[in-house]
Amino acid sequence: MDINRRDFMQIAMALGLIGVTGGGTNLFxxxxxxxxxxxxxxxxxxxxxxxxxxxxxxxxxLHAHIKPLYWREPSTLISAKNLVGTPGxxxxxxxxKHYGIESGSLDQYFxxxxxxxxxxxxxxxxxxxxxxxxxxxxxxxxxxKENVLLLDSGDTWQGTAVALKTKGEAIVDAQNYLxxxxxxxxxxxxxxxxxxxxxxxxxxxxxxxQNVLDNDAFSDTFEESVFPPFTIKEIGGxxxxxxxxxxxxxxxxxxxRFTENWSFALRHDSLQEHVDHLRKKEKVDCIVVLSxxxxxxxxxxxxxxxxxxxxxxxxxxxxxxxxxxVNDTVIIISGSHGKYVGRLDLDIKDKKVAGYNFxxxxxxxxxxxxxxxxxxxxxxxxxxxxxxxxxxxxxxxxILYKRDTFYSTFDSLIGxxxxxxxxxxxxxxxxxxxxxxxxxxxxILKDNVYEMTAITYPEVYTFDLKGSxxxxxxxxxxxxxxxxxxxxxxxxxxxxLTGASYSIxxxxxxxxxxxxxxxxxxxxxxxxxxxxxxxxxxxxxxxxNMDKETPAVYEVVSxxxxxxxxxxxxxxxxxxxxxxxCGCPAKGAKC
Numbered sequence: 379m380d381i382n383r384r385d386f387m388q389i390a391m392a393l394g395l396i397g398v399t400g401g402g403t404n405l406f407x408x409x410x411x412x413x414x415x416x417x418x419x420x421x422x423x424x425x426x427x428x429x430x431x432x433x434x435x436x437x438x439x440l441h442a443h444i445k446p447l448y449w450r451e452p453s454t455l456i457s458a459k460n461l462v463g464t465p466g467x468x469x470x471x472x473x474x475k476h477y478g479i480e481s482g483s484l485d486q487y488f489x490x491x492x493x494x495x496x497x498x499x500x501x502x503x504x505x506x507x508x509x510x511x512x513x514x515x516x517x518x519x520x521x522x523k524e525n526v527l528l529l530d531s532g533d534t535w536q537g538t539a540v541a542l543k544t545k546g547e548a549i550v551d552a553q554n555y556l557x558x559x560x561x562x563x564x565x566x567x568x569x570x571x572x573x574x575x576x577x578x579x580x581x582x583x584x585x586x587x588q589n590v591l592d593n594d595a596f597s598d599t600f601e602e603s604v605f606p607p608f609t610i611k612e613i614g615g616x617x618x619x620x621x622x623x624x625x626x627x628x629x630x631x632x633x634x635r636f637t638e639n640w641s642f643a644l645r646h647d648s649l650q651e652h653v654d655h656l657r658k659k660e661k662v663d664c665i666v667v668l669s670x671x672x673x674x675x676x677x678x679x680x681x682x683x684x685x686x687x688x689x690x691x692x693x694x695x696x697x698x699x700x701x702x703x704v705n706d707t708v709i710i711i712s713g714s715h716g717k718y719v720g721r722l723d724l725d726i727k728d729k730k731v732a733g734y735n736f737x738x739x740x741x742x743x744x745x746x747x748x749x750x751x752x753x754x755x756x757x758x759x760x761x762x763x764x765x766x767x768x769x770x771x772x773x774x775x776x777i778l779y780k781r782d783t784f785y786s787t788f789d790s791l792i793g794x795x796x797x798x799x800x801x802x803x804x805x806x807x808x809x810x811x812x813x814x815x816x817x818x819x820x821x822i823l824k825d826n827v828y829e830m831t832a833i834t835y836p837e838v839y840t841f842d843l844k845g846s847x848x849x850x851x852x853x854x855x856x857x858x859x860x861x862x863x864x865x866x867x868x869x870x871x872x873x874x875l876t877g878a879s880y881s882i883x884x885x886x887x888x889x890x891x892x893x894x895x896x897x898x899x900x901x902x903x904x905x906x907x908x909x910x911x912x913x914x915x916x917x918x919x920x921x922x923n924m925d926k927e928t929p930a931v932y933e934v935v936s937x938x939x940x941x942x943x944x945x946x947x948x949x950x951x952x953x954x955x956x957x958x959x960c961g962c963p964a965k966g967a968k969c
Contacts, residue, residue, distance in 0.1 A: 379663075382801070383470070383876045384941075393586055396647065400802045401409075403872065404755045409512030409793075413510050414698050414891045415869065417816050419938075420948070422515075422734055423581060423739075423742070423745055423746065423848030424513055424516050424517070424739055425855060426721055426723070426735070427721055427735050428520070428521070428724060428725050428735070429723035429733055429734060429735040429817065430616075430723055430725030430733065430734075431525055431613075431615055431616070431705060431724075431725075431726075432435055432522075432525055432526075432613045432614030432615070432616045432618070432664075432723070432726060433517060433521045433525060433526045433527070433613070433614070433721065433722065433723050433724070434526075434527050434528075434529055434613075434618075434666065434688075434690070434721075434722045434724065435514060435517060435526060435527065435528045435529070435530070435719055435722075436528075436529050436530075436531070436690045436710065436712045436719070436720035436721075436722065436723055437510070437529075437534075437556075437558075437669075437712055437716070437718075437720070438530065438531035438532065438533070438690070438691070438692030438693075438711065438712050438713070438714065439531070439532075439533040439534075439692055439693065439713070439714035439715065439811075439812070440533070440534045440535040440537075440549075440714070440715065440716050440806075440812075441508075441533055441534070441536060441537030441538070441565070441694050441714065441812040442532075442534065442535060442536055442538040442540065442546075442548075442549045442832075443505060443537060443538060443540035443580065443716050443814070443829070444457055444506065444507045444538070444548070444549065444552045444716075444755075444756055444759070445505075445741040445760075446502075446503035446504060446505050446506035446509065446575040446716075446754055447503055447504060447505060447715060447716075447814050447815070447829075448498055448503055448504065448692075448814065448815040448816070449454065449504055449714070449715045449717060449814065449815055449816060450491050450494045450683075450777070450779040450780075450781065450815040451469060451473075451490050451491050451494075451781060452469050452491060452781040452782045452783065452961075452962075453469065453470060453491040453961050453962070454469070454784060454785075454830060454951070454955075454961030454962065454963055455467055455468065455469035455781060455782075455783055455804060455891065455961065456783050456860075456883075456884060456955065456958055456961065456963065457674075457859070457860055458860050458861060458862040458884065458885070459609060459862070459865075459866065459884070459928060459967055460862050461674060461862070461966070462958075462963050462965065462966075462967050463476075463963055463964040463965030463966060463968070464674075464965060465673065465677075465683055465696070465698055465702050466672075466673035466674040466677070466696050466698075467674070467696060468962070468964075469490060469491065469961070469962040470490050470491060470961065470962035471476070471490075471492065472962045472963065472964040472965075473490050473638075473962070474486060474489075474490060474492065474813060475964065476964075477489070477685065477699050477700065477858035481493070481798060482497070484501060484516070484742060485699070485740075486839075487500075487501050488697065488713075488740050488742075489505065489697045489699070490571075491779075493936055495776070495817055495818055498815075498817055499817075500633070501742055501744060501745075501746070502742070502743060502744030503743050504715070504716070504717045504740075504741060504742065505558055505715055505716025505741045505743065506715050506716060506741065506742060506743050506748070506752075506754065506756075507552050507555060507752050507755070508644045508742070508748035508749045508750075508752025508753045508755075508756065509741050509742075509743040509746045509748055509749075509752075510556060510716055510719055510741050510888070511555065511556060511749040511751075512746055512747070512749055512839055513719045513739055513741065513746065514528060514556060514557060514719065514913045516581075516782075517721060518557075520941075521614075524613065524933045525547065525613045525614040526613065527559045527560070527611055527613055527618070527834070528556060528557050528559050528562070528583075529558075529559060529560050529657045529666070529690055530553065530558045530560070530561035530562075530583075530668075531561075531562060531619070531668055531669060531670050531690055531692025531693070531711075531712075532562045532563045532564050532565075532566060532624065532625070532800055533560060533563075533564050533565045533566075533670065533692060533693065533714075533812070534549060534553065534561065534563075535549045535550065535564065535566045535569065535577065536565035536566065536568060536569075536832065536833065536834075537565070537812045537813075537829065537831055538825075538829055539763060539766075539767050539824075539825055539828035539829070539832055540759050540760055540763060540767075541832060542586045542762040542828065542832040542833070542834065543762075543763055545559070545569055545573055545577075545646070546566070546569050546573065546577050546582040546760065547577065547580065547614060547743050548759040550580045550581050551580075551755060551759065552755065552756075552759075553581060553583065554580075554581065554582045554583075555751070555752060557582075557583075558581070558582075558583040559583045559584065559611070560583055560584045560585075560586060560609055560611075560620055561581070561583060561584070561585055561586075561668070562585070562586060562587050562624045562668050562670050562692075562925045563585065563587065563623040563624045563625070563670065564624060564625035564628055564631075564670045564693060565632070565883060567624075567628050567632065567636055567637050567640075568632050568633075568636050568734070568833065568834050568835070569635070569636070569834060570635075570636050570834075571637060571638070571640065579589060584606065584609050584861055585605055585606075585617040586605055586606045586607060586608060586609055586620065586668070586869075587603070587604070587623065587624040587725060588603060588607030588608065588621050588622055588623060588645065588648055588649055588652055588803045589608065589622075589623055589624060589626055589643055589644065589648070589649070590603065590604045590605060590624050590640055590641070590642055590646040591603060591604065591640070591641045592604055592639065592640065592641075593598065593639050593640060593641035594639035594796040594933065595684060597639070601902075604640055605622065606622075607621060607622060607648075608620060608621040608622065608652050608656065609622075610660060610662060613861045615665060615723070615726070615728070616724065616726035617660070617661065617662045617663045617664075617665045617801055618662060618663065618664050618665075618666060618724075619656035619657075619662035619664070619665045620665075620666045620667075620668055621649060621652050621653065621656070621665065621666070621667050621668070622668050622739070623667055623668065623669040623670065623671055624641070624642065624654070624670055624740075625670045625671070625693060626642050626643050626644040626645070626675075627642065627868040629641070629642050629766075629806060630642075630868055631868055631870065633835055633892045634915065636834075637819050640663075644671070644675075644679070645681060646682045647894070648739075648864050649667070649679075649683050649934045650682075650683050650684070650685075653665055653683060653685040655686070657685055661729070663726045663729050663730060663731075664687045664688070664726060664730075664731050665685060665686050665687050665688075665690045665788060666686075666687065666688045666689075667679075667683075667686050667688070667690070668690050668895050669689050669690060669691050669692060669693075670691075670692045670693065671691065671692075671693060672692075672693040672864070672867070673691050673696045673709070673711050674692040674694065674696070674864035674867070675693075675867070676691045676709050676767060677702060677704050677709060677863045677864070678863075678864045680705055680707040680709060681704060681705055683707075684705070684916050685940075686707045686746050687707065687708065687731050688708050688709070688710065688722065688734075689707060689708070690710055690711075690712075690720075690722075691709055691710065691712070692712075694811070695712070695713065695714035695781070695811045695812075696711050696792070697711070697712070697713035697714075697716075697717065697718060697738060698710065698711050698738075699738055700736075701736050708734065708736075710736055713738065713740060714811070714812070715812070715814075716741055716767055717740065717741055718740060718741060719738075719739045719741060720736065720737070720738055720739070720740040720741060721736065721737050721738075721739055722734060722735075723735045723736075723738045724788070731943060734915060739751075739863050749828060759937065766824055766893060767823065767824050767825035767827065767828070768823060768824070768826040769823065770822070770823060771822050771823065771824055771936055771939035771940050772821075772822050772939040772940065772944060772945055773819065773820065773821055773822060773943070773944055773945070774816055774818065774820055774822055774944075774945045774946070774947070775817070775818065775819070775944065775945065775946040775948075776818050776947060776948075776949065777815065777816070777817060777818050778791065778815065778816040778820075778822070778826075778945070778947065779813075779815045780810075780811070780813030780814070780815070780830060781811055781813070782869075782871065782951075782961075783859070783871050783872060783961075784871070784872050784874070784951055784953040784955075785874060785951035785952060785953055786874070786884075786946075787947040787949065788813060788814075788830050788947075789807045789874040790818075790874070790876065790947050790948075791935065791938075791939075791947050792807050792830065792831065792874075792876075792931065792935050793805040793807050793874060793875070793876025793877070794874070794876060794938065795909065795935040795937070795938030795939070796838055796911050796913070796931070796934055797876050797877055797936055799838075799929070799934050799937070799938070800838070800840045800908070800909075800911050800925065802840055802908075802909045802910055802911040803877055803885050803897055803898055803908040803909045803910065804848070804875060804876065804877040804878045804897050804898075804909075804910050804911075805875065805876035805910075805911045805912070806873050806874070806875065806910065806912040806913075806915065806917055807873065807874040807875075807876070807912075807913065807914070808870065808873055808913070808914040808915050809859075809871030809872050809873050809874065810870060810871075810914065811870065811871065813829055814826055814829040814830065822939055822945065823930075824936055826940070827932050827935050827936050829931050829936065830935075831913075831914075831931045831932040832932065833914060834877040835914070836913065836914075836930040836931045836932060837913060837928035837929070837930065838911055838912075838913045838928060838929050838930070838931050838934055839911065839912055839913065839918035839921070839924060839925070839928055840909065840910070840924065840925040840927075841909075841910055841918055841921030841922060841923060841924040841925070842908070842910070842922045842923045843905050843908055843910040843917075843920070843921050843922075844904070844905070844906070844907055844908075844922055845897075845902050845903045845904040845905060845907075846904040846905070846907060847907045847920060848902065848908065848910070848945050849892070849895060849902055849904055851917070852873075852875075852880065852892050852895070853889050853890075853891060853892055855872060855873050856872065856882065856891045856892065857889070859871065859872050860884050860891070872953070873915075875952065877897060877898060878895070878897045878898075878902075878952070879894075879896045879952040879953065880892050880893065880894055880895040880952075880954075881893045881894040881897065881954040881955075881956050882953060882954070882955055882956065883955075883956045883957050884955065884957055884958065891913070893956075894954070913931045914931070
């Protein structure tokens with residue numbers, strides 16, 4: 379598919395890209411850019427130096443966002459001192475310096491929080507399956523569809539209202555439309571074992587995972603893989619072995635009832651066995667691990683497992699314009715929410731990888747005209763729910779965003795809504811990474827609320843909890859998030875608190891990070907019993923005197939916005955970091 383000169387000129391003028399001085403995107407910067415834009419085509423947007431004959435396209439963490447959206451990257455991204463400023467823990471200015479990104483560019487908009495609201499008006503929304511499809515089709519036309527694979531690192535079926543209401547089926551339809559060949563999972567499992575198997579039956583591609591085992595001692599398949607551990611594909615004359623690695627902490631991060639009698643773990647030993655089998659028995663030319671471990675965990679995994687050519691990572695939502703190489707294993711990750719399609723070209727010679735080229739292709743929906751079939755698929759999926767989801771609940775004065783280490787305005791809104799309804803002392807909101815962004819002055823739709831809360835266990839629980847338990851809980855969460863060993867980080871950011879504040883020293887000893895913990899403006903009393911609300915986790919299991927009413931979080935938040943009409947959430951966090959003076963430190967903990 380090509381955009382002709384006339385079509386592109388119309389798009390460019392609508393975006394204000396023609397006549398812009400000092401800035402623009404990397405594609406359109408300067409006088410040379412002004413000349414180039416006059417004849418720019420779709421081919422320029424997806425420009426790529428082809429390599430070899432085989433191509434792997436990669437997507438990850440779509441979170442069911444089949445329509446274009448705004449997605450702001452974090453303004454605070456901090457981890458243990460040894461990981462700060464390393465790929466997977468870079469944001470803002472440090473990200474721009476690390477990858478050489480220009481201010482005002484399309485890359486800055488897609489990869490950082492810098493100037494986000496301004497650049498959003500300039501470039502428009504991101505992602506959307508009908509805008510991803512032309513990219514995929516273009517590559518298949520260029521390379522020959524028999525030489526291209528589309529791999530999905532998971533967190534695809536969950537995250538929006540249309541996914542929740544169709545129990546994932548609308549998203550499987552979207553994957554089939556895009557042409558997904560192989561996938562792994564994490565949030566997919568929260569539909570429950572039976573539904574997962576039904577959806578896999580509807581998926582035209584394959585679902586693989588070497589690290590999910592049958593843990594039912596009475597089963598005929600006890601300790602065997604629940605799913606095929608690997609698959610072999612031939613593209614471009616090369617034999618590619620693909621091993622699946624689903625999220626190893628699924629049964630910890632999500633309620634166990636969804637995956638009862640399934641066992642999850644990293645299982646690098648069995649991964650090595652599969653690598654050796656594919657090399658020695660199947661005689662593959664290249665080994666790819668399709669992973670949902672997370673970017674940092676996969677970097678550690680590459681130190682433990684040999685013989686892997688590429689790890690296609692997911693889970694942590696990182697956009698990484700350049701691959702990371704660990705012990706000859708190349709690790710790539712392709713952002714989240716449909717913002718990117720990663721392209722990896724392979725040059726296979728003499729039964730091994732002789733070279734490769736990689737690029738993140740930005741799905742800039744205003745620059746890529748939508749595929750008609752994709753728009754029709756989206757409209758069909760949403761039609762039964764349009765009336766509910768298009769309801770304008772209110773407007774927001776400031777930006778509503780999700781991703782951050784400690785605090786986000788959308789999470790603060792959720793906490794305020796819950797506290798207003800149930801009058802609890804403190805509200806716990808999970809540190810999920812998925813969601814959406816609403817620009818300053820924008821309307822908040824019911825659909826936007828679902829995009830932040832659409833899970834299969836949406837109940838808000840309210841109960842009593844001792845101050846000593848609350849204090850220990852926050853320390854335990856910090857131990858997980860800021861553990862120096864990525865293999866012991868189970869995913870997610872810090873739980874968000876409403877009605878409370880604290881200071882934290884990231885590099886302090888385990889159990890000694892939190893200080894100045896305040897609830898309701900007063901120091902926490904470890905002997906006092908507090909009224910606590912939570913959702914999206916398992917905190918209620920240790921509480922007492924639970925309310926009988928457990929409303930769905932998306933209804934609580936929607937009611938609150940309707941009543942308020944205008945939402946005004948401050949950007950200031952209720953968490954003070956003591957050992958870093960900025961939210962996006964560079965390597966060496968420099969701000």
